[in-house]
Amino acid sequence: MNRSIKKVAVLGSGIMGSRIACHFANVGCQVLLLDIVPKEITAAEAAKGLTLDSKVVRNRLVSEAFQNTLKANPAPLYSKTFASRITLGNFEDDFVKIKDYDWVIEVVVERLDVKKSIFEKVDTLRKPGTLVTSNTSGIPIHLMAEERSEDFRKNFCGTHFFNPPRYLKLLEIIPTPETDPEVIDFLMHYGDLYLGKTTVLAKDTPAFIANRVGIYALIQSIRATEKLGLSIEEVDKLTADIIGRPKSGTFRLSDVVGLDTTVHVANNLYQTLTEDESREAFLLPDSIQKLMENKWLGDKTGQGFYKKIKDEQGKSVILALDLKTFAYQPSQKIKLGIIDTLKKLPTLAERFPAALADTSKAGDFYRTTFADTFRYVTYRIPEIADELYKIDEAIKAGFGWQLGLFETWDAIGLAKGIELIESQGQKPADWVYAMRDAGHTQFYKIEKGRRFYYDWSSQNYQVIPGQEGFIILQNLRGSQEVWSNPEATIFDLGDGILGLEARSKMNTFGPHVIEALSKAISLAEQSYQGLVIGNDSHEAFSAGANLAMLFMYSIQQEWDEVNLMIAQFQKAMMRVRYSSVPVVVAPHTLALGGGCEINLHADRVVAAAETYMGLVEVGVGVIPAGGGTKEMALRCSDLYQSGDPELNILQNAFMNIATAKVSTSAQEALEMNYLRPGDQIVLNRSRLIAEAKEAALELANAGYTQAPQRSDIKVQGRAGIALFEAGIAQMRLANFISDHDKKIAQKLAYVICGGDLSYPQLVTEQYLLDLEREAFLSLCGERKTLERMQGLLTGGKPPRN
Incomplete structure (x- = not known):
């Protein structure tokens, strides 16, 4: 069946429903967002002479939910103008409209009886072949399809988005035994290409993959915090970006997500996981129970593990919860020796062995939590996933980790990971011992630009499928490097296209990167058809010029050096604009100052949808001078x-x-004239370098001529x-x-x-x-x-x- 998704109906306008609706609007779909009709009129409505039959009253709940979503920060829409793509309605007056929609997504309350009644109504109205999916995070998918028509069951499955849907990349696809394989293939492809998601095929097991592992890791971190007598500020520092996790850390992230969400999933897991060897771990610690009793759920209730207040001078003060006394104290600025040690190590792969070797309480925390989660995921294969890479992909995309658990284990080595687990009085699953005894030392390996994972069932390595549409620079390192210096690498991307990757701090433009840019353009002009400038950094495409060097020259009044530095940068930008081969730039995340200017001079920009671009030089007292003001x-x-x-x-x-001003998306960068109509916006950042390469080839094959x-x-x-x-x-x-x-x-x-x-x-x-x-x-x-x-x-x- 040749499917295309133009119109999507979202049933339920709560936090998830409204944001899912917004993300489908982001990708160009027309969206119908529905919710229930209020049962009572408000005093304000009555004062206006409205009744329960008035349309504005009947749509009150969906309208209020949608307006609250539009005010959310970070914004759920790439552009405010995209709100016009969403039509609001209610379940009584507008439900019949779903017959004209290509995909119906249910996002109502987590009660099986409510969902089944909704699907009964959907089944009577939908056209044959219409996709129907549920965004449930805990109810078994197959139970919802019971008693539905055969065509409904063939076209039904779970599609579990993570909140906020625009920003968190994970989309778990959960089929039932009756789901048509074509539907599964379509959703895996559509989620990846059109929604920009890491689509992971999951089994219909409790909490699926990411929440099963992520909630377990969260609860064990809380237990370890209490056991070791660490403060929540210390643990947030230990579990933040220093180890490739979200900057918020464990407890601050819990406040943002909402403790009730965590508790709901954990309670459901404890009730349903009767065969899980670690079931008791999902029994919540007393501290969590007390937070729930107090309704200290996090940001949504104004306090949780942290609380923000105003002091006597009206200044905002952050308080942190003491888990021993359950009293709030002014949050402390944390200084931990291990943090300073880890900061000196440039890669995560180097940091994990150092973290585990630390002799302080911080090291105890790392050893306790890593050993336990390493052990836990080995027993989840094949229960929640047949392939270990799916667990890593799900936890990275759903919880914002840079490395999955098996990737983290690889950083310390298979044998040392087993030793770590055993040192805590535990053992991994038998297949891990079999893997070690067979002489294998890692879960992943790279050969000829392709990444392989260890397959426990065949006891051999298998290629990770779906890599054809991606170019991952880390996979090319060594085998396809053409040239490098301490802060940049030039790769052969194939088909006559070179790739330039900056590797300086925040990928700023210092002498090494400028040298590499000039070298890459010269090599491309001599022997290639085009050049792509981009990287796989989690931090930034580029935060601009090397400010430290500029400050040093300026404070020493070395004006000739400053003039030369700016002249060289201008010359480099003009070489990007006026080379004899096409130059395509692939920005993502932060593209600030000089990181914006290089895009302004490209033949084409292929930008990730989440690109925050701006000429921000006035913030440090200057104006854009790498051609930004000129451009x-x-x-x-x-x-x-x-x-x-x-x-x-x-x-x-x-x-x-x-x-x-910095754009809040690539779409807004287009509206600000930093991108042009001929530039391209890519939803899935993992496809960015590959799409940029195709753009360079297209320009070259069209007969590119230097202007x-x-x-x-x-x-x-x-x-x-x-x-x-x-x-x-x-x-x-x-x-x-x-x-x-x-x-x-x-x-x-x-x-x-x-x-x-x-x-x-x-x-x-x-x-x-x-x-x-x-x-x-x-x-x-x-x-x-x-x-x-x-x-x-x-x-x-x-x-x-």
């Missing part, structure tokens, strides 16, 4: 024929730079400067900006308007590059600029001086 003047010039007043177009660009530098950029001169000066003066008068902000904004206005020209006229790119470099240099000589740079380098936040 925005150029792009505004190209828009002057659109019908909008020219100064309005220029003002939008000026304000984006002057306020250091001449532009000399037709229309600038506004004094007319534009006068407009901006008036606005800047008003903002200073109103105290919205400081004197130094005013000075930076005036420099920006001067450059983006083309300087002191008596009337609008055409200028060259080099003319604008010279203007922005001169302005940048002058601002580097300002004491308050140096204070901002120092603030960012030392404290992570520049002062507003």
Whole structure:
């Protein structure tokens, strides 16, 4: 059956339902969002003369839920305009409309009787072949399909999204024995390609894969915290990004998710897992029970493991719960020796052995929790998954871990992992011993650019399926490296396309990365068809220029060095624009400052949907000078024929730079003119490098020709400067900006308007590059600029001086 999904009906507008609806709107679907009709009218409605029959009353619950979702931070939509793709309704008046929809997703309360009654109604209205799925996190999928028609059962399964659906990548597909295999294949493909998800095929077991393992790990971390007498702040530090987990850590993450969610899943697991050898582990600690009794559920109730209050001066203060006294105390800034040790190690693979070797309580915590979770997942095969890589993929995509548990185990070695488990008085499953005795030393290995996993049933390695559509640079390391230096690597991506990967801190543009960029373009021009610039970093595509080096030169008043540094960066950006082969840039996560500018100069940008792009240089007291100001003047010039007043177009660009505005998605970057209509947005970031390579090939095969530098950029001169000066003066008068902000904004206005020209006229790119470099240099000589740079380098936040 040839399926296409254009219209999706979401039944239930709670936190998950509304956000799932938003994500389908993100990918271009028309969405119908339905919920129940209120049983009582409110006083406000009665005062307006409304009744229970009024449409606005009948849609009150769905409307309020949807409006609350639109106010959520982080935003569930790529663009606010996408809200128009969602139609609201109720189960009584609008349920019949589902007959025109391609996919019906149930997201109602977690009660089997309620779900079955909903599906009975769906079964009578849906067209044959319509997909029907449930987003349940705990109810067995097969029970919901009982008594339904044969066609319903063939086209029904579980599709378990994780909250928030836009940001967490996991989508578990849970078929029943009667689900048509074509439906399973379609959903695995659609979730990956169109929804941007890591789609994992799961078994219909309690909590499926990610929650089964993730909730177990969470509860065991809480037990270890209490047993070792650690504070919740200490454990959050130990379980955060230092070991490749979310920055929030264990307890802060629990507050964000909501403790009731954790408790619901854990209680359900304890009740249903009668055969699990670790069933008792899901009995909640007394501290959790007490939190539930107090209704201290986290952010949704205003307090949980943490609580935010206002002090006598009205300043926000974070309090942390003492698990011994159950009293809140001011949260402490944690200093742990192991954290400093781990920070010095650049990769996670190096950090885990060091963490386990630590002799303090922190080391005890790591040994206790890692040994227990390593052991636990070995017994979940084949119960929840036949293949170990599915467990790793699910926990990474569902809980935001950079490495799965078997990948983490590989970092210390198979034998040492077994020793660790045994040192805690436990044993892994028998298949792990068999694996070791057969001479195998790791769960994963890479051969010829492909990744393999150990298959317990065949006792051999099998290739991880579905890698054909992905290019993972880590898999190419060594075998397809063309050139490298300490901070960058050039890869042969195949088919005549090179790939350049930055590996500096936050992938900033220092001398090594600039050298590699020049080398990559030269090699591509000599022997290849094109170049892709991108990386697989979890932190950032690029956070911009090397600020530490710039600060050092500026504080020493080495102005020739600063001028040379900026001139070289400008030259590198112009080489990206004017090479003889196509250059495609593949940004993701943070693309700030110079990380934005390289995208502005690419032949094409293939951006991950979650790309946060902006020219943020004013935050450290300067203006964009790697061609960023020049490029925005150029792009505004190209828009002057659109019908909008020219100064309005220029003002939008000026304000984006002057306020250091960062897009909240690639879609918003497009609306800000940082991306262009010909650029591409990719939902699944894992496909980013592969899609960028295809774009480079497409440009090359179309007969790519190097363009001449532009000399037709229309600038506004004094007319534009006068407009901006008036606005800047008003903002200073109103105290919205400081004197130094005013000075930076005036420099920006001067450059983006083309300087002191008596009337609008055409200028060259080099003319604008010279203007922005001169302005940048002058601002580097300002004491308050140096204070901002120092603030960012030392404290992570520049002062507003």
